[in-house]
Amino acid sequence: MEKNMLKKYSIYLVILITGMALGYIFSDSKQDNAIKEDIVVANKEVNWSCSMHPQINAKEKGSCPLCGMDLTIASQKDGELEAHQFKMTKNALALANVETTIIGLGNLNSNTILLSGEITTNEKTNAIQTTLFDGRIEKLVVNYVGQYVKKGQLVGYIYSPELYAAQDKLLTSVTYKDTHKKLYNAARNTLGLWKMTDEQIDAMIASGTPMMRFPIYADVSGTVTEIIAAEGNWYKQGDSLYKVANLYTVWAVFDAYENQLPFLKIGQNITITSNAFKGEELKSKIAFIEPVLNVNSRTVAVRVTLNNKKQHFKPGMFLQGKINIPQDGNKILTTPKSTVLWTGKRSIVYVKPNPKESVFEMREVILGNVLGDSYIVLDGLIPGDEVVTNGAFTIDAAAQLQGKKSMMSNSLSQSNVRGLNDESGKLVFNANLQSELPNVISTYIELKDFLVATDSNKSMGKAKELMSILLRVNESVLDKETKQCIVAVRTISEKISKTMDIKEQRKQFKGLSKNMVAIAEKLSKLDQPIYVQYCPMADNNKGATWLSFSDEVFNPYYGDKMLHCGSVTKTIQ
Structure with missing residues (x-):
């Protein structure tokens, strides 16, 4: 029994010694890590982050505000990345x-543009049947959409007190037409103006009784596209009864977006297909491009006139148009x-x-x-x-x-840039750039004014001045996107400063303005509003923007040729 007790205590003693040894090892390892951590902190400024929430970035050791875990030193390699960049492992890739x-x-x-559209009636052949006098529709013979009507065809009957009185007046004048011929002729001509034929007038005189229901005859031929009138209703002279269209020709109307317009022109070949005629292709040409943009859909109507003698195309039918774009260099x-x-x-x-x-x-x-x-x-x-x-x-x-910029974040989230954003997401520049910024904007606008005045010599000088100002900007404190804009403005300014050709200067000014607008839209705490202005006709109708201190438009792309062409699209304050 004593042997068993001795064996039992021996086992306890071994476990105790083992536990103390492991505790010493881990304690020593933790102490070593703390020492190493202190050495790293002492020798180099480091960032602290959370392994579960990498977006947390602190200058001092502490706890994660989201999960409470201890912050650790961020990887030095990750620290070398831009704030909006991130790294993935080879296994993950x-x-x-x-x-x-x-x-x-x-x-x-040989690329193609695909356009969607539909068949509509040819508005040039559309017509409306109207009433010639006030009255009540007694009967409509033409009373459904799709009905074909020929010119001169009876389309309904109307009762008109005015027409009844005119007929009664004519019947009265018949009794003294030999003695008062002018009065008789005047009464008869009144009925003629309301399109009563001589046969109808003679028949009415022969009967001695005015017509109660006057027949209405079609003025034009075509297919009824809309019924407007209804039996029993009262209509005034000129009111519409129904609409007709000649469907021997129809329009195929396609919607083209703004960025597709430079590739389209009148007379261009287009191949039309429809689900109603699978496998069949119709070759035609663009007949018309609408000059006004639909502000709601941001599209322009592109029209093609189609021969429809076989009545294949029905208004409302959906179509697809394919346009080949030839190589143009x-x-x-x-x-x-x-x-x-x-x-x-x-x-x-x-x-x-x-x-x-x-x-x-x-x-x-x-x-x-x-x-x-x-x-x-x-x-x-x-x-x-x-x-x-x-x-x-x-x-x-x-x-x-990893808490980086993604498709779920805003376009100007704070992870976009390294400490340059204010609470609104706009850029707040360092002292170096903030001091140069007013000169950059004002020099750019002076360059714009010289282009408005078509003064290429002074434009060259201002472009050179703008370039020299931008050379003093410290790019190391800028985020990548702003840095690219600054470099682009400087490069384009140099190009403008080396040419006397006003057309080339204006061509380069478009790219210059595009980058200046991008910079201006990120600014905050401006001393005065900056107006973004746009001319849709600049650069061969591709459109171009520019900045101005005034909301009045003075076009730098055309000068006095089209001085006020354009509009204010945005105000930056």
């Missing part, structure tokens, strides 16, 4: 099957459709800024027309950008988990 491609400029060669930037994620009004892509690292960032892009399997890129990307073509949703999910 492999599991998501992420693929990228480098985009570039290409020829606009222009280079355009496109991105595959698979790169784009749509979120409400925004469209975004994910870019890999460094081909050697698995680092990504989100970009908002402005897209143009669909060309085959790609979109035309109007803004947001440049040739040489490497974009994610497969796995973009997985990349976006990773961005959300």
Whole structure:
């Protein structure tokens, strides 16, 4: 029994010693980690973050405000990234099957534009049958849509007290027509003005009784498209009874968006298809492009006139139009459709800024027309950008988990830039840029004024001055997007400063203004309002913007040729 007791206590002693040893090891390891942590903090300024909430970024050690976990030193490699960039592991990329491609400029060669539209009546052949005098509709012979009416056909009967009185007056004048011929002729002509035929008048005189129900005859031929009148109702002279259209020709009306208009012109070939005639294609030409934009749909009507003698096309039928765009030597930037994620009004892509690292960032892009399997890129990307073509949703999910800018965040979220945003999301520049900013804006607007005055020599000088001001800006404190705009303004200013050609200066001024507008829209605490103005006719009807201190329009793209062409589209305050 003593042996068993001794064995039992021996086991307890071994467990106790083992526990003390492990405690010492872990305590020593924790102490070593704390020492290492202190060494890192002492030797270099570090950021503290939460492993569960990477968006938390603090200068001092503490607890996560979201989950209460102890903050740890952020990875030094991650610290070298831009605030809106994030990194993914190779395993994560492999599991998501992420693929990228480098985009570039290409020829606009044999691409197509697809337009949706519908058949409408040819408004040139539309007509309305009206009443010639006040009266009550006693009967309508034409009483349903689709009924074909020939000119001169009986379409209904009307009772008119006015017409009845005129007939009675004529019957009275018949008794003294030999002695008062002028009065008789006047009474007869009155009925003729109301389109009573001589045969009807003679028949009425022969009967000696006025007509109670006067027949209505069709003025034009066509197919009834709308019934307006109803039996028993009272109508005044000129009121509409029904509408007709000649459907031997119809219109195919397509909706074209603003960014498609530069590719369209009158006389251009268009191939028309319809679900009603699958497999059949109709070749035609654009007959008319509406000059006014629909402000609600942001589209312009493009019209094609179609021969419809066989009555194949019915008003209201949906159509699809395909227009081939021939090669014209222009280079355009496109991105595959698979790169784009749509979120409400925004469209975004994910870019890999460094081909050697698995680092990504989100970009908002402005897209143009669909060309085959790609979109035309109007803004947001440049040739040489490497974009994610497969796995973009997985990349976006990773961005959300790491608290980075994603499709779920606002376009001007605070993760966009490194400490340069105020509470409204607008940029608050450092002292260096804040001191130079008034000079940048005022010098740009002086350059605009010289273009308005068509003074190429002074425009060159102001462009050179603008370039020199921007050279003094410290770009290291700017976020990537603003830095790109500043560099673009400086580059374009240099181009303007090297040419006396006013047309070339105005051409370059469009790109300059585009970047200046982007900068101005991010500003806060302005001393005076800045007006964004737009001319739809600039750059061969592609449109262009500019900034002004005045809400009165003075066009820098045309000068005195079209001095006040344009309008204020936005006020920045």
